[in-house]
Amino acid sequence: MKKPSANVVDLPVRRAAKAAPKPGHIDTWRGGYIRQDQRGRRVYYIAKRIGGDRFEVSTRCDREDAAEEHYKRFLLDPAGYTPTPPRHAKEKPLVLEEELAGRFLDWSLNVKGNSPEWVACQRQQLAWWAMHLGDTDLRVYGGDEPKRQWLREHVKAPLEHAKSTGQRIAVLARFFSWLRKVALELSPTTDPTFGMLERPSPGKPATDKKAITEKRFQEIRAELEEGPFRWAFDLLMATGRHVREIRRFAQAGAVEALPDGRPLVAEGLPRAAAVLALPLTKAGVPAWVPVSAEVAEAARKLLAHGFVPLGEGAKGWPHAIYGACAAADIKAGRVPAVALQEYAKACESARSDRERAVLRAAFRKKWLKPTESSGLFHLGWARRTVRTFAGNKGFAPYCDDFLGHAKGTGEKHYGRHVPLKIPTMI
Numbered sequence: 001m002k003k004p005s006a007n008v009v010d011l012p013v014r015r016a017a018k019a020a021p022k023p024g025h026i027d028t029w030r031g032g033y034i035r036q037d038q039r040g041r042r043v044y045y046i047a048k049r050i051g052g053d054r055f056e057v058s059t060r061c062d063r064e065d066a067a068e069e070h071y072k073r074f075l076l077d078p079a080g081y082t083p084t085p086p087r088h089a090k091e092k093p094l095v096l097e098e099e100l101a102g103r104f105l106d107w108s109l110n111v112k113g114n115s116p117e118w119v120a121c122q123r124q125q126l127a128w129w130a131m132h133l134g135d136t137d138l139r140v141y142g143g144d145e146p147k148r149q150w151l152r153e154h155v156k157a158p159l160e161h162a163k164s165t166g167q168r169i170a171v172l173a174r175f176f177s178w179l180r181k182v183a184l185e186l187s188p189t190t191d192p193t194f195g196m197l198e199r200p201s202p203g204k205p206a207t208d209k210k211a212i213t214e215k216r217f218q219e220i221r222a223e224l225e226e227g228p229f230r231w232a233f234d235l236l237m238a239t240g241r242h243v244r245e246i247r248r249f250a251q252a253g254a255v256e257a258l259p260d261g262r263p264l265v266a267e268g269l270p271r272a273a274a275v276l277a278l279p280l281t282k283a284g285v286p287a288w289v290p291v292s293a294e295v296a297e298a299a300r301k302l303l304a305h306g307f308v309p310l311g312e313g314a315k316g317w318p319h320a321i322y323g324a325c326a327a328a329d330i331k332a333g334r335v336p337a338v339a340l341q342e343y344a345k346a347c348e349s350a351r352s353d354r355e356r357a358v359l360r361a362a363f364r365k366k367w368l369k370p371t372e373s374s375g376l377f378h379l380g381w382a383r384r385t386v387r388t389f390a391g392n393k394g395f396a397p398y399c400d401d402f403l404g405h406a407k408g409t410g411e412k413h414y415g416r417h418v419p420l421k422i423p424t425m426i
Contacts, residue, residue, distance in 0.1 A: 029064060031071040032056070046071060050078050059083055066145040084146050093137040094185055096175075101126045104178050115244050120314040125171040132158040138179065140192040147192040155197070173197055209381045211388035216373050217425045219332070223324035228309055229317050231302040235276070236379065238295040238424045240386030240403050242282050243317075243379050250302045252279045258290065259418055272421040274299075287404055290421040318379055325376045326368055334374050335367045390422040398422050 025033040032047030044067035047056045059070040060083045074081040094100075104126070109119045133154055140150045155172070159165045176193040180186045188194045212220075217237060224230040228250070235246050254277040272290030276299055281287045291299070302308070309316045329335050343363050350356045368375045387399045399405075401419040 029067065031059075031067060031074070044070075046074050046081075048074075048078070053078075055081075057081065057083070060149050061145050063145070066143075069143075083149075084140075084142055093135070094139050094179075095135055096126070096130045096133050096138060098130075100183075101130065103183065104175055107178060107182060108174075115247065116310060117244065117247065117314045120310060121167070122171050122174075124313070125168050126175065128162075128168065129172055129175075138176075138192075139186060139190040141190060144196070147196055150192040151196060155193075169197065169199065173199055209378075209384045210370055210372055211381065211385040212377055213373050214389065214425050216328075216377070217385070219328040220321065220324045220377055221426075223327040223331075224320065228302060228305045228307070229320040231298040231305070232308045232317060233321065234295055234298040234426055235291075235302065236382045237386065238291050238426050239276065239289045240383045240424075241278065241287075241289065242383070245278055245281050245287075247308045248280050249276065249278050249299070250308050251306065253277055253299070253303060255296050255299050255303070256288070270421050270423050275418055281404060283404065288418045289402070290418055292424075292426065295424075295426055321379065322364070322368075322376055326364070329368060329374055332374075339363075339367055386422075386424060389425060393423050395422045 024035060026036050026042070027034040029044060032045045035043050035045060037043050041062050044059045044061045044064065045056065046059060049055070055074070055078050057074075059067045061067040061070060070081075070083065101123070105119055105123055108114045108122060109116065114122075136154055140147050155169075159168065162168065173193060176186065176191055176197075180188070180191050180194065186194075221230065221233065224233060232246050232250065235241075235249065236243065239246075256275045256277050258272060258275055270292075273293035274291060274296035276289045276291055276296070278287040278289065311317065311319060326335075330340065343359065346359050347356050350359060364376060370376050370378070383403065387403060390396070390399050390402075398420050399422060402422045
């Protein structure tokens with residue numbers, strides 16, 4: 001007789017509960033724990049005891065899937081694990097040093113064809129980046145997470161309290177693009193900026209540009225010494241063109257005769273004496289602008305000189321205009337004598353050129369606030385000044401064509417088109 005079989009009883013299985021996070025940890029994961037940094041970002045840490053040794057290291061990852069990849073590498077070699085995979089032993093680090101920056105700037109000037117002013121600006125910005133990057137390797141291995149970390153530490157952090165961030169990012173992006181496409185020092189997989197660096201948006205037209213009066217123009221011009229800065233200022237105020245276009249004219253422009261049959265007989269239109277041939281405008285095409293005899297003579301002198309001097313920091317011309325503005329306001333009595341005495345005394349006690357530059361900037365900010373009839377004049381305001389001056393005299397319909405903004409005059413892109421001259425201050 002068979003013994004009755006005992007019924008199988010399903011006993012509850014006790015499962016290990018997930019360990020509670022320790023103080024300072026916000027959560028745990030398969031490889032260790034998770035902490036929150038000062039920016040509120042989740043950072044995954046590996047915390048394991050292997051072979052009697054305790055390992056505790058940050059993966060620098062803020063996503064679990066990326067941290068899992070690091071954990072796999074850690075298990076293969078716990079003692080040799082680093083968040084950034086080691087470079088090939090034979091590969092030299094790529095560092096932003098003088099020789100590399102010089103190659104880029106030479107390409108920017110002679111191959112890309114950028115203006116000397118922009119190349120000088122690029123040189124200045126690369127020096128700033130070199131100061132912050134130091135000996136940091138510009139190549140980054142290991143995928144997206146190491147690239148993000150590189151950008152946080154070496155790009156985002158230095159820019160937090162910096163000025164002109166848009167320009168700094170633009171130069172850095174162009175430099176890395178050159179390293180990748182021209183110098184062939186980087187590839188899309190090792191370039192930390194490729195597809196991950198936010199480019200600055202195109203600049204919006206400034207709304208604080210002021211059109212100065214004819215009297216103010218004459219005051220500034222009277223304080224400028226005879227020379228390339230004054231000649232260039234005359235051309236700028238007579239044509240309403242961009243500063244870079246005037247600089248290009250000084251290097252490769254020409255003074256030409258008026259076309260046959262010009263100037264046209266039209267009531268109230270000013271007569272031109274010559275035509276300035278601009279080799280390259282902002283639109284990428286040449287242009288011809290009619291000017292008076294006085295301006296044509298200044299143009300010939302500027303062409304004979306061959307260039308508009310850059311000066312310190314490529315700001316020689318603007319600083320010459322600022323100095324003329326200050327001299328005109330002082331001569332007109334717009335700046336109190338007491339303020340001038342205090343400024344002179346402070347400059348004498350200054351210990352360096354930098355301190356004197358800070359004092360000069362503070363003096364200008366307080367006593368030379370830009371207005372239509374006083375204060376500093378910026379070269380970028382010339383275009384608005386020319387248009388406003390002619391428009392107020394009833395020549396608004398001709399301004400667009402004169403300044404190169406006309407619609408429907410496509411012939412200027414294919415041949416010599418000389419617009420009608422509008423009234424100018426010189």
